[in-house]
Amino acid sequence: MRLTEITYGSALAIESYGPGFFRVGTHVLRGASLITPWDAGAWGGLLDMAAPLSLAGKIDVLLVGLGPEVSVIPRGFRLALEEVGIGVEPMNTPAACRTYNVLLGEGRRIAAAVLPVP
Template sequence: MRLNEVVFNDAKPVEGYGPGFFRIGGTVIEGPVITGAMGTQTWGSFDDVAALLALAGEIDILFLGMGAEIAHVPADVRRQLEEAGLGLEVMSSPAASRTYNVLLSEGRRVALAMIPI
């Protein structure tokens, strides 16, 4: 069996999560978070759509983790993201974390915004 080292470039993978927090690149962040090649920062959830819109043109897809369960994105937020040309995939935060890590390891232009479980 051949093993290849995974290189993440500037983006950091999600290493863990729990009630109210995420561990990304060795740092624990409490509350909603956004991460990708632009770095990792706290996120104001759907009250901070500007942080998501700033990703337009920088990424191919945005994974949106909705917490423990999948939920609908508010219609006005979805409309704004689609109008900005952002590809959006909505899922639970655990599933979004795993999917983001896989695509990140492939060198894809992805970002992740999550609400804690």
């Protein structure tokens, strides 16, 4: 099998994650984080809709990492994002990190809102 190294250009990939942290570029983020191809920072969790809503028109899909297990996203959170044209994909945090990097490598308009794993 031939393997090809993925390059992201200037976009920010999730380099690693672990108990309570995410490494994005040269930064280590602690706690819940919102990661886009151009920026990464703290996120207030599922009650913080303002930060993801500010991405309207810039992304098509928000991957939501819900920690070690998949759980239900609050209906209001999902509906608010869908109203502004952002699709919401819930998954566990490890899957959200991997999926974000794959879609980033494909040039997709995505972001990840991730809760840390213990």
